[in-house]
Every structure is written in C-alpha cells, then in structure tokens.
Amino acid sequence: xxxxxxxxxxxxAEAVLEAIIYLYTEGxxxxxxxxxxxxxxxxxxxxxxxxxxxxxxSLTELSERIRAQNSTVTGIIDRMEREGLVVxxxxxxxxxxxxxxxxxxGAAIAREIPVEPMEVFQEALGILSPxxxxxxxxxxxxxxxxxxxxxxPGPRPKGNQEP
Amino acid sequence: xxxxxxxxxxxxAEAVLEAIIYLYTEGxxxxxxxxxxxxxxxxxxxxxxxxxxxxxxSLTELSERIRAQNSTVTGIIDRMEREGLVVxxxxxxxxxxxxxxxxxxGAAIAREIPVEPMEVFQEALGILSPxxxxxxxxxxxxxxxxxxxxxxPGPRPKGNQEP
DNA sequence: GCGGTTTATTTCGCGTACGAAACTTCCTTG
DNA sequence: CAAGGAAGTTTCGTACGCGAAATAAACCGC
Numbered sequence: 001x002x003x004x005x006x007x008x009x010x011x012x013a014e015a016v017l018e019a020i021i022y023l024y025t026e027g028x029x030x031x032x033x034x035x036x037x038x039x040x041x042x043x044x045x046x047x048x049x050x051x052x053x054x055x056x057x058s059l060t061e062l063s064e065r066i067r068a069q070n071s072t073v074t075g076i077i078d079r080m081e082r083e084g085l086v087v088x089x090x091x092x093x094x095x096x097x098x099x100x101x102x103x104x105x106g107a108a109i110a111r112e113i114p115v116e117p118m119e120v121f122q123e124a125l126g127i128l129s130p131x132x133x134x135x136x137x138x139x140x141x142x143x144x145x146x147x148x149x150x151x152x153p154g155p156r157p158k159g160n161q162e163p
Numbered sequence: 164x165x166x167x168x169x170x171x172x173x174x175x176a177e178a179v180l181e182a183i184i185y186l187y188t189e190g191x192x193x194x195x196x197x198x199x200x201x202x203x204x205x206x207x208x209x210x211x212x213x214x215x216x217x218x219x220x221s222l223t224e225l226s227e228r229i230r231a232q233n234s235t236v237t238g239i240i241d242r243m244e245r246e247g248l249v250v251x252x253x254x255x256x257x258x259x260x261x262x263x264x265x266x267x268x269g270a271a272i273a274r275e276i277p278v279e280p281m282e283v284f285q286e287a288l289g290i291l292s293p294x295x296x297x298x299x300x301x302x303x304x305x306x307x308x309x310x311x312x313x314x315x316p317g318p319r320p321k322g323n324q325e326p
Numbered sequence: 327g328c329g330g331t332t333t334a335t336t337t338c339g340c341g342t343a344c345g346a347a348a349c350t351t352c353c354t355t356g
Numbered sequence: 357c358a359a360g361g362a363a364g365t366t367t368c369g370t371a372c373g374c375g376a377a378a379t380a381a382a383c384c385g386c
Contacts, residue, residue: 012296013288017190017281019303024187025230026310027180032374041341060364067188072343074366079341096351096364118180124309125176132302133175139291139299140182146287147189195344204371222335235373237336242371259334259381 038109052110056101201272215273219264
C-alpha cells in the first residue's frame with residue numbers, strides 16, 4: 001500500500017476503478033432483474049427493446065447494438081425464436097442478410113416493460129449539477145482516449161455483453 | 164434525440180455511460196490479451212496473481228477476490244488443476260474448506276507475467292491532474308452511492324467477472 | 327451426544343461470450 | 357463470365373457465469 005495522505009493517487013485510481021466496476025456490474029444486475037419479471041434474460045431484453053425502437057434489424061446491426069459478437073447473437077436469437085418472441089426473415093434485396101423482427105408476442109412483452117435499464121443511471125446522474133455532469137464526462141473521456149491511444153495500435157474486437 | 168445545445172444532460176448522461184462501458188470492457192480485453200500470452204484466460208490470470216500475492220486461499224476467499232460465485236470458481240479451479248497450475252488441499256482445521264495454492268508450474272507462470280492488468284488504467288489515470296483525479300473519484304462515488312441507495316432495498320448478489 | 331442450523335464446496339442446467347472455421351451469397355476485376 | 361475475394365450468418369469447441377439443489381462438515385443448544 002502507498003502512503004495514505006490525501007495525495008494518494010494510486011489509491012484514488014484504484015477507487016475510481018472500483019467505482020467503474022461497481023457501476024457497470026450494477027447496471028448489468030439491474031437489467032437482469034428487470035428482464036426476469038418478463039421471463040427474459042438480460043441480453044434478450046436488450047434485443048426486444050432494440051427491435052421495439054427500430055422495428056427490424058439485421059443480425060449484424062443487432063450485434064453492434066448490444067455489443068456482442070455475431071456468433072453470440074445467433075444463439076440468443078435461436079432461443080428467442082424458439083420461444084416465439086422474434087422471427088428471422090431472409091432479406092430479398094441481399095439474400096445473405098437475415099432480418100429479425102418481433103412477433104406480436106414479443107411486441108406485447110416489450111410494451112409491458114416500461115423503462116430502459118439505463119434509466120436508473122440517468123436518474124442517478126440527475127443528482128449531479130450540470131457542471132459536475134460535464135466535468136465527469138470531460139474527465140472520463142480524457143481517460144478513455146488515453147486508454148484508446150495506448151491500445152489502438154493493433155486490432156480490437158468489438159464488445160462483450162449486455163448494456 | 165434531445166436538443167444538442169451544450170445543456171443536453173440526457174445526452175451527457177448517455178455519453179458517461181458509454182465511457183464507463185468502454186473503460187470496463189477495455190479493461191477486460193486487456194486482461195484477456197495479457198493472459199493469452201501465457202496460455203491463460205482472464206479469470207485464470209486473476210487467480211494466479213491472487214495466489215501469487217497471498218500464497219494460499221480458500222475457494223470462498225478466492226471467489227470474493229475475483230468477484231465471482233463459488234460455483235463459477237469451482238469450474239475455473241477444475242480446469243487449472245487439470246493443467247497442473249494449482250492444487251486443492253483440504254484444510255486440516257476445518258475439513259469443509261479447500262485451500263488452493265500454486266504449483267511450481269503455476270508460480271513460474273505468475274513470475275513471467277510482470278504487470279497487473281490494472282496498471283494500464285493506473286497509467287491512464289496518471290495523465291489527470293491530482294485535482295481531476297479527486298474530482299472524478301468524488302463524482303463517481305456520488306453517483307455510485309445514489310445507485311446504491313436506489314437499489315439497496317433488497318438483497319444483492321456479489322459480482323460477475325474478471326477485473 | 328443428538329437434532330437442527332449454518333457454512334463451505336460441488337453438481338447441475340441453462341444462457342451467454344468469444345474465436346476460428348465453414349457456408350452462402352454478393353461483388354469485383356480481369 | 358469466370359475466379360477470387362469480401363460480407364453476412366451459422367457451426368463448433370471451450371470457458372465463464374449464475375442460481376438452485378445436493379453434500380458434507382462444523383457448530384449450537386440443550
């Protein structure tokens with residue numbers, strides 16, 4: 001451990017990491033809990049809410065939206081199709097692409113779940129003053145850009161899991 | 164989308180979320196990449212580094228350390244034991260508990276991997292001024308506490324995945 | 327010292343999550 | 357228009373990750 005004297009930057013850095021991990025995992029947990037009420041999983045809720053907004057998405061578009069690999073989303077859609085929540089339709093213009101849309105059953109469930117999972121955070125961020133919010137954004141962006149620079153050289157996969 | 168006029172708090176909030184998600188997933192990616200050089204997975208690296216520091220840990224202690232459920236860690240240790248990286252030893256004082264420690268092979272690999280995965284972040288945070296770091300910590304803590312208050316009523320599971 | 331509760335770990339079933347390889351369709355270029 | 361490459365999706369194998377139930381040992385009160 002470093003010295004504890006109010007200038008303990010390493011300790012602060014660690015605490016910042018802790019906070020980020022906490023916020024992220026808590027977000028996942030909230031999404032999951034919200035989903036469970038409708039007998040869904042976290043990623044499935046994300047899919048349903050995405051499709052509700054946009055109407056119809058190709059598998060790749062959906063993958064980008066929920067930040068997961070195509071091969072992962074294939075499995076998620078398999079299970080949702082099995083449950084009758086969505087259907088796959090092959091596009092007529094480009095027969096390589098699969099369009100995914102909600103069934104009536106899927107749309108009904110989407111309507112039942114009122115809020116976006118993120119809204120808990122929007123609300124939590126709401127207690128900050130506008131200046132604090134912008135400071136937070138500015139500093140986080142600075143750090144993120146630094147990490148990005150540091151790791152950009154070399155290809156990067158695109159994501160992992162639910163929002 | 165809301166109006167884009169510099170007072171777009173909802174947009175700022177969303178950007179903050181994006182940044183948090185980016186930093187978290189990037190952290191996982193870096194850990195994974197670091198681990199891959201030693202033919203390990205992310206969680207396995209976390210286990211090895213934990214055991215290197217402490218020497219010997221019960222399964223439950225290890226679970227807390229890497230923020231995962233016991234049932235998850237059982238599987239991780241199974242695979243690592245199969246690879247000869249760690250061994251299980253039943254405690255003599257309390258025969259319910261399993262102590263896990265590195266084999267010589269595991270210890271050698273731990274020595275080969277120089278840095279903690281977190282160090283990339285420590286470095287990224289290093290470009291902030293001390294004031295910025297403390298602002299960041301203060302604001303994040305405020306948000307985290309707010310989320311905590313909002314969700315505390317009701318039991319919470321303890322974690323999910325690698326650091 | 328016996329029955330009941332608590333604690334530590336494992337087992338089981340399911341759902342992500344990823345990367346590499348296979349497949350199909352589309353597009354380019356000679 | 358044929359060959360080759362690129363793009364969209366699926367398949368396969370492996371590793372988490374969780375919660376509920378099972379198992380085993382320790383503890384507690386009487």
